[in-house]
Amino acid sequence: MRTPFLAAKQPRSRRSGRRALLSVVAVAVAVVWAFPVYWMINSAFLDTVTLQRTTPTFLPFGGSLDNFATVLDDAGFLRALGISLTVTLITVAAAIVIAFLGALAISRFRFRGRRSFVLALLLIQMLPAEGLFIAQYKMMSSVGLLNNVLGLALLYTAAVVPFTVWMLRGFVAGVPIELEEAAMVDGLSRSKAFLRITFPLLAPGLVASGVYAFLQAWNEFTVALVVMTEEQSRTLPLWLRGFVQASATRETDWGQVMAASTVVAVPVIIFFLIVQGRMSSGLVGGAVKG
Amino acid sequence: MPAVLVVPTLLVLLAALGYPVGWQIVTSFQHFGMMQQFGQPPEWVGLSNYTALLTDPNLWVIVGRSIAFCLVCALVTVAVGLALAMLMYAVGRGPRVVLQVALLLAWAMPVVASMTVWTWIVNWRNGLLNWALERLGVDAQGHNWLVDPISFFVVAAVIVVWMSVPFVALSIYAGLTQLSPEVLEAAEIDGAGGWQRLRHIILPLVAPVISIVLLLQLIWDLRVFTQVKLLQDAGGVANDTHLLGTYIYQLGTGAGDFGMASAVSILMLVITVAVSWYYVRSLMKEES
Numbered sequence: 001m002r003t004p005f006l007a008a009k010q011p012r013s014r015r016s017g018r019r020a021l022l023s024v025v026a027v028a029v030a031v032v033w034a035f036p037v038y039w040m041i042n043s044a045f046l047d048t049v050t051l052q053r054t055t056p057t058f059l060p061f062g063g064s065l066d067n068f069a070t071v072l073d074d075a076g077f078l079r080a081l082g083i084s085l086t087v088t089l090i091t092v093a094a095a096i097v098i099a100f101l102g103a104l105a106i107s108r109f110r111f112r113g114r115r116s117f118v119l120a121l122l123l124i125q126m127l128p129a130e131g132l133f134i135a136q137y138k139m140m141s142s143v144g145l146l147n148n149v150l151g152l153a154l155l156y157t158a159a160v161v162p163f164t165v166w167m168l169r170g171f172v173a174g175v176p177i178e179l180e181e182a183a184m185v186d187g188l189s190r191s192k193a194f195l196r197i198t199f200p201l202l203a204p205g206l207v208a209s210g211v212y213a214f215l216q217a218w219n220e221f222t223v224a225l226v227v228m229t230e231e232q233s234r235t236l237p238l239w240l241r242g243f244v245q246a247s248a249t250r251e252t253d254w255g256q257v258m259a260a261s262t263v264v265a266v267p268v269i270i271f272f273l274i275v276q277g278r279m280s281s282g283l284v285g286g287a288v289k290g
Numbered sequence: 291m292p293a294v295l296v297v298p299t300l301l302v303l304l305a306a307l308g309y310p311v312g313w314q315i316v317t318s319f320q321h322f323g324m325m326q327q328f329g330q331p332p333e334w335v336g337l338s339n340y341t342a343l344l345t346d347p348n349l350w351v352i353v354g355r356s357i358a359f360c361l362v363c364a365l366v367t368v369a370v371g372l373a374l375a376m377l378m379y380a381v382g383r384g385p386r387v388v389l390q391v392a393l394l395l396a397w398a399m400p401v402v403a404s405m406t407v408w409t410w411i412v413n414w415r416n417g418l419l420n421w422a423l424e425r426l427g428v429d430a431q432g433h434n435w436l437v438d439p440i441s442f443f444v445v446a447a448v449i450v451v452w453m454s455v456p457f458v459a460l461s462i463y464a465g466l467t468q469l470s471p472e473v474l475e476a477a478e479i480d481g482a483g484g485w486q487r488l489r490h491i492i493l494p495l496v497a498p499v500i501s502i503v504l505l506l507q508l509i510w511d512l513r514v515f516t517q518v519k520l521l522q523d524a525g526g527v528a529n530d531t532h533l534l535g536t537y538i539y540q541l542g543t544g545a546g547d548f549g550m551a552s553a554v555s556i557l558m559l560v561i562t563v564a565v566s567w568y569y570v571r572s573l574m575k576e577e578s
Contacts, residue, residue, distance in 0.1 A: 019380070019381065019382070022377060022380050022381050022385075023381045023382065023384070023385040025377065026377050026378070026381045026385040026386065026388065026389045027385050027388055027389070029374060029377065029389060029392075030385075030388045030389040030391070030392035030393075031392070033389075033392040033393055033395070033396050033452070033455075033456075034391075034392035034395050034396065036396070036399075036404065036407045036408060036411065036452070037395045037396065037399060037407075039407055039410070039411065039418065040403065040406075040407040040410075043410065051416065052415075052416050053416075054416070054421070055421070056416075056418050056421055094302070097298070098298040098299050098302060099299070101295040101296070101298055101299070102295060102296050102298070102299040104295055105292045105293075105295035105296045106296075108292075109292030109295075111292045111293055113293075114292075115574075117296055118574065119570065119574060121299075122569075122570040122573055122574065123563060123566060123567075123570055124303060124307060126509055126562060126563070126566035126569070126570070127307065127559060127562065127563075128509075128512070128513035128535070128558060128559070128562055129513070129515075130513045130515045130534065130535030130538060130539070130555075130558065131513070131538070131555045131556075131558040131559040131562065132307065132310050132311065132314070132555065132559075133538075133539070133542075134314070134538060134539075134541075134542035134543070134548060134551045134552065134555060135309075135310030135311070135313045135314040135317070135552065135555070136306070136310045137542065137543070138310075138313060138317075138548065139309055139310055139313060154302070154305065154306050155306050157302055157306070158302050158303050158305070158306030158307050159306075161299055161302055161303065162303070165299060218400070219400040219401060219402070221401055221402055221516045222515050222516060222535075225519075225539075226539070226543065237400065237401075237402040240402050240403065240406065241402060241520065241523070244406055244409075244523070244524075245523065248524075252413075254410050254413070257406050257410065258406070258407070258410065260406075261402075261403040261406045261407060262403075264400055264402070264403050265398075265399055265400050265403040268398060268399075268400050269395065269398040269399065272394070272397070272398035273394060273398065
């Protein structure tokens, strides 16, 4: 009578042993994956002499903020920060307004060409910047928009609009039309019903799209490299690359380079953590039902 | 009225993408040489850029290299991502959250910042990699991994995989959470071993997610540019390490050969659209 009970118990303890082992593996993988991020921040606090020792220094004890001070003093940094902020804010504002209208059209209305519009959006979203940037460079140079924040913002807006329309479409569709209709029964006009009822419910979607556009524009390197040719008009990623190159002409000061990278990366990491769920579920579409 | 709402989207896409694509098609039939750099209008040469390209062994080396690099990165990324997703599913809440946060950190890093850290790690003089290899008994001191094209691409692939795995792992994990533990337990009671459970229960369930993330990885890894460009900056031999993106960049902005650059770009767009088609169709199915 007792045997089955014991037999059932034994695999359980084996299973909990396996589970403990897997937990260790999971934490080890986590350490490996986060390590480069840690290494960047750690090195940012250390001076050149420490970093050039034969044995690496794994903890930033005895470190200082000197590298950060040097980076923030770099005249190019503040200028690049200003340019990146301007380009990014224009892109975010333009993308939100344009994508909001587009998303409204495809989720609230049936019209001729709607299907082709959605299809075109999805295909355009996949186009690689690398297959277009030479043409974009020539276009910008022929209309005198090279090294111009508006020009770059236009290219960025076009790059993020397809995905933001697609992402917002989900949010608009998520607000039941019945809510609006009920408000209209209560005497509001259609546009008022939309503004008072649906619009506030879309706030999270607008924020998520805005942050998505922000991340894309803030981090973008390829297109900026091609159309922002002058040192005066570098965005932050271009400035960071220039900083590395300038440092490499002497002996690369890795502490400073890591401090510069940390300054560029940390705001992005914080923003990213806010929206990542939205982005991944938008990309894999209906494959993951949440 | 609804048509008016899509006008701004169409305008911005036409201005920033439509016009360049059109220009590129036209230009791919033109020749840009020395004279054009001094302001002469380009000559019409018909298909000669394309014939020149398609008979250029160098281009085929670059196309082959890009496709090989793309396949290796995408497959490794999806395999590692699947493994990590199942790991997250198997462990308790604590270790799972630790792993998720680590993956999110790597995912959130801006590309250029990631590249500076990785070039520091693989730096030949006092990078961490050579130090660690020395400790393991490999004579790696002073070895520059970026000079030899093979090890250059191994480094590039490691970086690309490191950046891409978080999205794949978290997406597949989201798919796995749909799976109820009771089903797995029932299968186990019925005598299904670990491999059988993976093969017959877990994989069929997450197959749609896997195929979509694999497709996205293929599309994204074909266009790898920043990583290769910045590794070339850091000491790679540019001419031996071009992929499609950096090759177009070099043709266009380096050599001023816009005709050829356009022809290669068109080739790249065609490949991408062909690969994307299935992905777009599957998204459209969900739409309607």
